[in-house]
Amino acid sequence: MNLPFFNRLPLRKLTVATDDEMAKRSKEVIEGLLRDLPDLLMACVVNTQSGRVVASYTVSNAYNPNQISLRNAKLLRIMDEALAAKAWAGGPLTDISVILEDQLHHLRPMHNGKWYCFLAVHTADANLGIAKEIMRRHTS
């Protein structure tokens, strides 16, 4: 059933999908990110295998974590395949950053790639170095 009321995105509020260990840890990660980057646009922790959003925070309807969770999960699977095929002569993937015109997206696998954490910020609020460092601190 697709009821728009139930699908409405809670804005500026940390939402956690379930109540297990993983969800608790994800909540901590996003709380930590919010403490260090109060102006962030969106943050979410996603199960890489299923693409399910475990915990998320967003400031506007335009940044819907459900719309990108699966696509980013697919992206990570491609990266895993690439590393398995030895397409890159390098160690495991640490993170992926995408720099857009006025914002940047940062994606970091955690728990041996079982989950990933996604972060979007305006470049006016944080630079890539800061975003990377904050993400590293909270997800490891």
Added chain:
Amino acid sequence: MSAVTVSPKQTVKDIMAELPTLLAVAVVEVETGMPLASHANIADFDIETAAAYNTEVVKAKLKAIKALNLNQTVQDILLTLTDQLHLLKLSPNGDKFIYLAVNSRDTNLAQARQIVKMHSGSLN
């Protein structure tokens, strides 16, 4: 951006001249996922496979950005591996990208971005 267009082969040569310590560099066509020009400084590096996988990464990432309807252009995509940086930068019309792999001990992100940015504008 300069109006002068430079061939993929020349772009690869220019980047190599500026960054002799790079691990691999390639100009890849997005449509086919094949390298138009490439160079690698490591022996067991299959640039054809790398190009194909990188194309998939670019496509997957563009889809994810498109899903958000942000109306923004992707400037560049950066993959951090344990001791390497891989940078993917699309050409202005989006049909090719420059792929640059460097050792993070030799080259930092700002240097790699600067070099790729300089060359992607005139790529054709």
